[in-house]
Every structure is written in structure tokens, then in C-alpha cells.
Amino acid sequence: MKVCVDACFLLALYDPRDGLHGVAKALFEKLFDSTAHELVVPWPILYETVSTRMARRSASMGLLERDLKRLRQRNRLSMLFDRKMREQALSECFEELTKDGGYRALSLVDRVVRLMLLSRSHRLHALVTFNRGDFEDVCRQRKIQLIDQQG
Numbered sequence: 037m038k039v040c041v042d043a044c045f046l047l048a049l050y051d052p053r054d055g056l057h058g059v060a061k062a063l064f065e066k067l068f069d070s071t072a073h074e075l076v077v078p079w080p081i082l083y084e085t086v087s088t089r090m091a092r093r094s095a096s097m098g099l100l101e102r103d104l105k106r107l108r109q110r111n112r113l114s115m116l117f118d119r120k121m122r123e124q125a126l127s128e129c130f131e132e133l134t135k136d137g138g139y140r141a142l143s144l145v146d147r148v149v150r151l152m153l154l155s156r157s158h159r160l161h162a163l164v165t166f167n168r169g170d171f172e173d174v175c176r177q178r179k180i181q182l183i184d185q186q187g
Contacts, residue, residue: 038114038158039067039183040076042149042165043084050085050096056166059185063164067183068107075107076160078116078152080145116158121151142170150174 048060067073090096107113118125125147132139142150146167152158153174162181165171175182 037071037073037161038076039073039162039164040078040116040149040153040158040160040180041081042163042167042171043081043145044166045164046077046081046085046100047090048166050090050099051093056185063183064103067162067164068103068112072112073162074112074114076114076116076158077104078118078149080118080148082115084145116152118148118152121148121155125151146170153178153180 044056045060045063048054048056049064051057054060068075086097086100090100104113125144128147129142129144132142150171153160153163153171154177156178160178160180162183163171163175164183166185168182168184172182174180
């Protein structure tokens with residue numbers, strides 16, 4: 037199973053002070069240590085995760101490196117490039133301003149990930165996020181399992 041992850045999951049996983057750290061650790065173990073699922077990380081998610089704040093915490097960076105290296109060695113890590121989706125996602129940000137029915141405040145990263153989820157070429161099976169509302173509609177549309185703090 038190809039399991040895509042959101043930044044909020046990775047941030048919780050590598051920050052012991054995060055309120056969802058324990059949940060994220062248990063989900064990571066269940067999905068990637070106990071089974072042979074493939075971790076799929078969109079590059080924009082990695083940019084958001086390895087922010088200035090996380091980059092200053094060498095222990096967190098070391099754990100992230102360890103996990104990515106281990107999964108890569110087992111051929112269970114994929115990185116999704118966003119180049120083809122950047123322009124469309126940015127256009128959607130601005131188009132949202134003129135839509136009837138209100139503005140949906142989604143970050144550019146979330147919009148790129150949504151486009152990745154909608155793309156049939158990626159063949160994603162699940163998304164791990166703690167922001168269900170940002171992705172629920174596209175996951176339902178593509179029949180992608182949504183995994184959150186409830187598991």
C-alpha cells in the first residue's frame with residue numbers, strides 16, 4: 037500500500053512536545069515498521085516539515101534522517117515531485133478569492149497535495165493527516181483511505 041503523509045503528521049512524529057506525538061509514533065510503527073507499506077512524501081510536505089524550527093532541533097532531524105534512510109534502503113520510500121502542479125495550485129489559491137460561497141483557506145502546500153491525491157498516475161492508497169477537513173473530499177472522490185488520530 038502506498039501511504040502519503042501530511043506535514044502535521046511528520047511534525048508530530050519528530051517533536052516529542054507535540055500533543056499528537058504518541059499517536060504519530062504509533063501510526064508510523066503500525067504503517068511502516070510492522071508492515072511493508074511504502075511511505076510517499078510529496079516534496080512540498082518535506083519543505084514544510086523541515087522548517088527553520090525543526091532544522092534547529094538536531095535530534096528531530098536525526099530521527100527523520102534515520103527513518104527516511106531505513107525506508108529508502110528497503111525500497112519503501114517515494115518522493116513526489118510537485119513541478120507539474122505548482123502553477124495550477126497557485127491559480128486555485130487566487131481563484132478561490134472570487135468563488136461564490138466563501139473562501140476556503142488552504143495553503144499552497146495543501147493545494148499541491150490535493151492535486152497529487154487527485155492524480156491517477158500516483159496510485160496512492162492512503163493519506164495520513166491530522167487535518168482531515170483539508171483532504172476529506174479528495175480522498176473520498178479517489179477512494180483513498182484517510183488515516184488520522186483515530187487511526
